[in-house]
Amino acid sequence: MNKPIIGIVSKHYATYKSNRTDTFVRDEVKQAIFDNGGIAIGILPTEPNINRCGDEWKENLSIEEKENLIAQIKICNGIILQGGLETDNYEIIISKYCYDNDIPILGICAGQNNIARALGGTTYKIPNLDKHDKPFDEYVHKIQIDKNSEFYKIVKETEIMVNSRHKRAINDCPMLDKVAFCGDGYPDVIESKNKKFYIGVRFHPESLYTKDEKMNRIFKEFINVCKN
Numbered sequence: 001m002n003k004p005i006i007g008i009v010s011k012h013y014a015t016y017k018s019n020r021t022d023t024f025v026r027d028e029v030k031q032a033i034f035d036n037g038g039i040a041i042g043i044l045p046t047e048p049n050i051n052r053c054g055d056e057w058k059e060n061l062s063i064e065e066k067e068n069l070i071a072q073i074k075i076c077n078g079i080i081l082q083g084g085l086e087t088d089n090y091e092i093i094i095s096k097y098c099y100d101n102d103i104p105i106l107g108i109c110a111g112q113n114n115i116a117r118a119l120g121g122t123t124y125k126i127p128n129l130d131k132h133d134k135p136f137d138e139y140v141h142k143i144q145i146d147k148n149s150e151f152y153k154i155v156k157e158t159e160i161m162v163n164s165r166h167k168r169a170i171n172d173c174p175m176l177d178k179v180a181f182c183g184d185g186y187p188d189v190i191e192s193k194n195k196k197f198y199i200g201v202r203f204h205p206e207s208l209y210t211k212d213e214k215m216n217r218i219f220k221e222f223i224n225v226c227k228n
Contacts, residue, residue, distance in 0.1 A: 004226035006033045007043040007076035009091055009111075011084045012050050021050060028206035029082055029108070035209075036216070038223040043072045043079070043094065051089045055122045060089055073097060078104035078197070078226035081111025083166075083204060092118050104197035104225050106218070109166050112200030116190060121173035126166075126186065137207035140164035143188040149179035151189045151199060154221045155214045162188060162203035169202070176200075197225040 008030060010023035025042045033040040046068040047061060061069065069090060073079065079098055081091060087110055095118035098105040107115040113123050139161040145152050152158065162182075169186040170178065176198075180189035192198040199222075205215040 002227065003037055003039050004077035004223055005075060006038045006040050006078050006080060006223065006226060007073060008033070008040055008080045008082060009043045009094055010045070011082055011091070012045070012086070012088055026082055026206065028204075029080060032206045032209050032216075032219045033080070033223065036219045036223045038078075038226065041076070043069075043076070045069075045088060045090045047090070052086055053089045053092065054087065055117055057089050057092045057117060059093060061093065066093070069094065070097060073103065076103075078106070078222060080222075081105065081107040081114050081200075083109030083111060085110070085167075087114055087117075099192070099195065099198060102195050104195075104222060105199075106197070106222050107200035108206065109202060109204060110168075112170065112190060112202055113168060115198065115200045116170050116173040116176060119173065119175045121176065122171040123168045124171050126169050126184075128184065135165065137163055137204065139208075141182050143180045143182050143203075145189065146177075146179040149177070149189070150191050150193060150197075151179050154217050156217075157214060160214050163207055164203060166202055170200075197222055 008025045010025050013022040013024050030040040046065040091114045095115045145158050173190050176190045178187035178190055182188050188202040190200045205218045209216040
């Protein structure tokens with residue numbers, strides 16, 4: 001069986017009144033991997049406590065915690081960073097490790113923020129949430145794509161429709177290129193041309209891939225790169 005193993009970085013779920021916590025993997029994300037010929041597994045945080053962060057993150061894991069985290073990544077041929085309302089330090093540590101070791105990674109929504117943050121990037125809260133934080137998985141707006149980008153080679157279009165459910169946008173992203181924008185000027189796709197696959201998307205292709213071949217190509221190409 002020549003199927004690449006794709007690690008989905010799990011995210012912390014909201015805490016209970018008893019202070020119990022959970023980590024989760026979205027079904028849409030894991031299914032997009034299985035449907036496109038990959039094997040999906042979850043990458044779990046290795047420290048005992050939630051450690052929320054934003055643009056200000058730190059390499060704060062103990063030696064053992066980081067070794068345990070990296071050991072999970074080494075099982076995988078590629079990594080996906082999920083979307084979500086919050087970010088934990090370990091997600092950005094994983095992003096930095098993948099960049100440094102040229103491990104294919106796809107960042108979705110908050111995951112886009114985190115692959116930028118891993119390389120010194122910053123984000124900001126957008127002022128028009130009513131336009132971009134939509135609760136439904138339908139098309140919301142167009143994005144314009146740079147024809148010279150790696151992302152263009154995947155979707156093969158200079159303009160596509162995307163969904164939108166986010167509260168923040170990329171400000172600076174040193175070492176990465178902004179290659180697709182919505183009409184409000186927010187970067188919907190960032191990428192590195194120097195890596196096998198280091199791409200972040202603002203939208204949620206996992207919610208559209210079953211009905212939109214351009215969205216499915218993102219997962220298909222990612223898994224093909226991981227296979228090789």
